[in-house]
Amino acid sequence: MTNMESQSIDIPFRKHILGNRLQVIIHEDHACPLAAVNLWYHVGSKNEVAGRTGFAHLFEHLMFEASKHFGTTYFELLQRAGGQINGSTNTDRTNYWELVPSNALELALWMESDRMMHMLPSLTATAFETQRDVVLNERRQNYENRPYGLAIVALTEALFPADHPYHWITIGAPADLRSATLVDVQAFFRQFYHPANASLAIAGDVDPDAVLDLVNDYFGACPAGEAPPAVAPAPARATASRRVLEDRVELPRLHSAWLTPALFADGDADLDLASDILAGGKPSRLYRRLVYEERIATDVSASQNSRELGGFFAVTVTAVPGVGLDVIERAVVGELAAFAREGPSQDELARVKALTETAFVSRLQRVGGFGGRSDQLNSYNVWLGDPGFFTRDLDRYRDATTQSIRDAAARHLLPEHQVTLSVVPAGRADLAVSGSDMVVVS
Secondary structure (H helix, E strand, C coil): CHHHCCCCCCCCCCCEEECCCEEEEEEEECCEEEEEEEECCCCHHHHCCCCCHCCCCCCCHHHHECCCCCCHHHHHHHHHHCCCCEEEEECCCCEEEEEEEEEHHHHHHHHHHHHHHHHHHCCCCCHHHHHHHHHHHHHHHHHHHHCCCCHHHHHHHCCCCCCCCCCCCCCCCHHHHHHHHHHHHHHHHHHHHHHHHHEEEEECCCCCCHHHHHHHHHHHCCCCCCCCCCCCCCCCCCEEEEEEEECCCCCEEEEEEECCCCCCCCHHHHHHHHHHHHHHHCCCHHHHHHHHHHHHEEEEEEEEECCCCCCEEEEEEEEEECHHHHHHHHHHHHHHHHHHHHHCCHHHHHHHHHHHHHHHHHHHHHHHCCCCHHHHHHHHHHHHHHCCHHHHHHHHHCCCCCCHHHHHHHHHHHHHCEEEEEEEEEECHHHHHCCEECCCCC
16 A cells, blocks of 8 residues: 555535525635635436426526626626636536635625526526527537537437436437427526525635625525425336447447446446546557557547446447448457456556546645535535545545456446447448447437
8 A cells, every 4th residue: 555545635624504505615725815616506417307408507508697786797707806717517416616816705605696596587588598599509519510429319318218317418409408498497497506405615715704604694595495306217227239320420439338336336436447447548458459459449438427326337439440340349348358357457456546546636736626626525515415525535446456346347347238339420331330220319
């Protein structure tokens, strides 16, 4: 065990719950004169229903459009004060953050509280339709008109049944967005964007007592709202399937995927490490075999996609010109079978553990932004109710062994549960994995 492996990660914090059930986490660090404000709403695309998708992501846009006391100047005011601002939405949560000079903290808190409490009065039909058009254009840019962009749509539709909330992607379906009304999105806001469904972290050059007073001043009067009901779909059980999607691409690409444990569940960290051993950089098994030795692929990647209700493991390989995907699949299946049978070597495990720990600690050098301390405090608080889960989270990776990783791969990456998607140039279905059924997505 190295010195780093034996160390705990101590991010001191205070947690309070206001009378309206808003959870507040304060972390004091005077290394830099900066303050981070980070607000999570426990709502993502999993909280939508089939036929009414894309609302959570649409609200990420609408929340930056205006609130009662700021009109359309939300970005301008914070940037004029020297701040950075952003937000994101995924299947399980939406986050918003500001990183400001510490003397602008009160401004950031005031503005966040204003859009929590007073967004709907400023949500006009014009603002709604404008941002809906922006989202539809974003979808065209990132999915419909991007090479391989629709693969994730076809893949999630194959992995999760139609009534499962991971069946659709976060940006939603175009028809659902176009049919949404202002009344629909107002109802969505009332259900999810309130203190009882939110967690607020403030980190950096702050005085905790003074910050708590400010939070009470700006957020304390906001009505709590009703805690949304838990989303509890029937467990998804993928059976093996082979599908082919024609796209405007030059090279065929193979996607292989399996349903896997949820975020923090047993096996999740093991499979995360397995993805790096298999395809994390040039020393990885799949990259070395497919790109260097057999020269049948231009690139390889793998990931354990950890989500609140359940994850999925994915391997993606792009073929070199002239190579069909049957050849690629045989190589991938063979390498995975060997991995599930023999497990990783001690050297491979040591390499990916070091990479994981370095990335984990590096993110925590920052108080704000995506993955910074304020974001991580909120993450653990929302998923586990414990903002201080840092060391135990890292221990999931430190405790992994060659045997535990082998067992996770052997248990979850089974051929009989493998979903295979071939993305091929239009008119070249002959390059797809044999026996694939054509799919059309939009």
